[in-house]
Amino acid sequence: MPAPIGVLALQGDFREHRQTLAAIDVDSIEVRTLGDLSKCAGLIIPGGESTVMQKLAVAYDLFDPLHDALKAGLPTFGTCAGLIVLADEIIDGIAGQAGFGGLDVSVRRNAFGNQLDSFEVDLEFKGVTGPAVHAAFIRAPIVERIGEGVEILSKLSDGRVVGVRQNNLMGISFHPEVTGETRIHELFVSMVRGI
Amino acid sequence: MAKFVMISLTRGTPFRLVAMSNSSIPTSTTGTPLVKRGLAEMMKGGVIMDVVTAEQAKIAEDAGAVAVMALERVPADIRAQGGVSRMSDPDMIDSIINSVSIPVMAKARIGHFVEAQILESLGVDYIDESEVLSPADYVHHINKWNFKVPFVCGATNLGEALRRITEGAAMIRSKGEAGTGDVSEAMKHIRTISGQIRDLSAKTEDELFVAAKELQAPFELVREIATTGKLPVTMFVAGGVATPADAALMMQLGADGVFVGSGIFKSGNPEARAKAIVKATTFYNDPSVLAQVSRGLGEAMVGINVSDLPAPHRLAERGW
Numbered sequence: 178m179p180a181p182i183g184v185l186a187l188q189g190d191f192r193e194h195r196q197t198l199a200a201i202d203v204d205s206i207e208v209r210t211l212g213d214l215s216k217c218a219g220l221i222i223p224g225g226e227s228t229v230m231q232k233l234a235v236a237y238d239l240f241d242p243l244h245d246a247l248k249a250g251l252p253t254f255g256t257c258a259g260l261i262v263l264a265d266e267i268i269d270g271i272a273g274q275a276g277f278g279g280l281d282v283s284v285r286r287n288a289f290g291n292q293l294d295s296f297e298v299d300l301e302f303k304g305v306t307g308p309a310v311h312a313a314f315i316r317a318p319i320v321e322r323i324g325e326g327v328e329i330l331s332k333l334s335d336g337r338v339v340g341v342r343q344n345n346l347m348g349i350s351f352h353p354e355v356t357g358e359t360r361i362h363e364l365f366v367s368m369v370r371g372i
Numbered sequence: 373m374a375k376f377v378m379i380s381l382t383r384g385t386p387f388r389l390v391a392m393s394n395s396s397i398p399t400s401t402t403g404t405p406l407v408k409r410g411l412a413e414m415m416k417g418g419v420i421m422d423v424v425t426a427e428q429a430k431i432a433e434d435a436g437a438v439a440v441m442a443l444e445r446v447p448a449d450i451r452a453q454g455g456v457s458r459m460s461d462p463d464m465i466d467s468i469i470n471s472v473s474i475p476v477m478a479k480a481r482i483g484h485f486v487e488a489q490i491l492e493s494l495g496v497d498y499i500d501e502s503e504v505l506s507p508a509d510y511v512h513h514i515n516k517w518n519f520k521v522p523f524v525c526g527a528t529n530l531g532e533a534l535r536r537i538t539e540g541a542a543m544i545r546s547k548g549e550a551g552t553g554d555v556s557e558a559m560k561h562i563r564t565i566s567g568q569i570r571d572l573s574a575k576t577e578d579e580l581f582v583a584a585k586e587l588q589a590p591f592e593l594v595r596e597i598a599t600t601g602k603l604p605v606t607m608f609v610a611g612g613v614a615t616p617a618d619a620a621l622m623m624q625l626g627a628d629g630v631f632v633g634s635g636i637f638k639s640g641n642p643e644a645r646a647k648a649i650v651k652a653t654t655f656y657n658d659p660s661v662l663a664q665v666s667r668g669l670g671e672a673m674v675g676i677n678v679s680d681l682p683a684p685h686r687l688a689e690r691g692w
Contacts, residue, residue, distance in 0.1 A: 292497035295407040298400035
């Protein structure tokens with residue numbers, strides 16, 4: 178049996194990610210400790226508050242191991258706050274905010290404004306065939322700078338980048354886990370299994 | 373001009389009108405039930421803290437709060453000072469919005485839809501239609517479908533929670549007894565709601581008609597809960613949470629997250645207590661972590677036993 182996919186379960190909508198994986202028959206575990214992390218073939222960093230995830234990761238000695246695991250090639254997929262903590266540069270973060278890094282992009286937090294500006298929209302997503310991806314953007318970030326070797330997976334109609342991949346790391350601004358969209362998780366699972 | 377589209381909320385519930393914004397993203401829709409409920413999903417496993425100044429909001433953010441609740445007086449002071457308690461001064465709410473990057477919530481009085489309109493225009497991320505303030509309407513709650521900003525509402529039992537959801541609440545919190553530091557009411561409310569959900573799951577379809585009548589909630593919503601075994605929105609716990617152990621207790625009982633009101637800034641060392649409650653909410657199942665974060669926090673807020681409160685001073689009994 179293949180090793181499970183881990184979902185970082187410090188804070189946020191990690192249960193929805195596990196449900197989405199279950200819907201495509203993929204085993205998952207919640208990751209809160211180093212021991213959990215060592216069991217996973219890939220990692221999902223859920224939506225939530227990026228500042229809180231960072232603090233909890235530091236408090237529980239997960240911050241450096243996560244940074245190292247990502248650097249060593251652990252396939253990792255971040256949604257919303259998960260995208261923020263994967264980015265090498267965070268714009269509009271709080272003082273001292275840093276992520277696990279590895280993705281050579283600059284990401285702006287709360288890029289669309291407050292909750293009144295949260296929205297749903299249909300998108301094209303590279304590697305996803307069939308109907309458009311229905312995406313929910315909730316106090317969402319956007320990718321403002323793209324480094325060399327970063328592939329753009331999805332854009333809004335005005336050209337703003339909301340999905341990227343670089344080697345083992347994939348990050349998106351929106352939440353397929355809350356709209357019942359499974360195809361992006363399938364894409365990530367293929368990444369993990371090296372298909 | 374706003375256009376309107378029909379959006380189905382959940383299986384079988386009535387269709388509602390949702391305003392489409394003219395934002396810069398073509399064909400996108402704001403203020404939908406999905407994005408309203410979605411923000412609460414992102415706060416799961418987190419702590420929402422009451423703050424009365426920008427400095428306190430900063431302390432809360434630095435301690436790892438997932439959101440702050442901006443209000444003029446924490447419930448313990450409202451209780452001590454008495455009088456009519458209302459929405460906070462917009463200047464104060466603005467200063468808190470400008471001081472933090474995490475979501476900011478603010479309270480409106482039960483039924484006071486104009487306070488809610490003002491809070492929405494200020495750009496708060498969530499409105500709490502709260503029994504902690506003096507009710508403005510003893511019959512009706514706010515029609516929350518009329519707003520693009522999401523609402524959280526208190527509930528003491530499943531019927532109350534379902535009535536609030538029917539009125540458009542995107543998040544539920546158990547009421548507890550705010551401003552007491554006594555967690556027993558919060559305990560009673562979350563046990564009641566969870567127990568009633570379990571009871572529904574055990575009923576046959578035939579029995580759900582009477583169950584809906586008894587809960588005073590729409591049949592379709594009652595049937596949905598009997599099928600899924602959970603509320604269609606996130607449920608946090610509030611009222612009387614004062615220690616890391618209290619927060620972990622609520623999480624072990626199935627809460628999605630915790631509101632802490634007076635418990636932090638009415639204690640001896642707010643910063644340390646805030647951090648400890650955040651950690652306890654994540655590691656709620658690990659007694660050794662809970663023991664570690666419970667050490668050396670200084671004095672907890674001075675509590676009031678709910679049983680010593682005369683009935684007219686019980687906030688949880690406001691709302692119906």
